[in-house]
Amino acid sequence: MARPKEFDRDEAVKRAVAVFWEKGYEATSTDELLRAMGIGRQSMYDTFGDKHSLFLEALQRYNADSQAAMVERLRAGTSPLSALRDVLLAIANEPPARRARGCMGVNAITECAQADPEVASLSKASGLMCEATLESVVREAKQKGEVATHVDERAAGRFLLNTLQGLRVSAKAGVSPEALRDIAQFAIESLRAR
Structure with missing residues (x-):
């Protein structure tokens, strides 16, 4: 008879995220995990398999988790454009150690996506969701007169993701x-209605 698992899977994945985020995929050993x-x-x-x-x-x-945190920050803004500004400025306002770690998603793209189709697929799906969220906020900002009427919402969403x-x-x-x-600030000002 198989023994029941003696650990919390969600907590184990959370801890694995921390290690992969800090070291990257290749530099992380199984023993460290x-x-x-x-x-x-x-x-x-x-x-987990391997x-x-x-x-x-x-x-x-x-x-x-990153997508959810971004959506939460966007909803907390006093206006759509100020919420976008807050999302962008949040990176500059992080503690130095957090800034130095970068973003696990971006790190995975630069380290693995070109050679690993599964990482590329996950990264693409996440990017499309983020882009759609940003596009939606730009559309809302445009409707409220905060963003110039000539701004293409889809292009702006892509620009903000980039x-x-x-x-x-x-x-x-x-x-x-x-x-x-x-x-x-430059990114936000480039969208602002004059």
């Missing part, structure tokens, strides 16, 4: 918070 998750090797293989499958699940969790990803890469590369704020 096992220590962080507090489980044995056989439990990992029985539950390191790659665990990485995909961790990436999917990270992307879903700006977010670029800010994450720049932050990880050590670009100063002041420079990140300038980039965020």
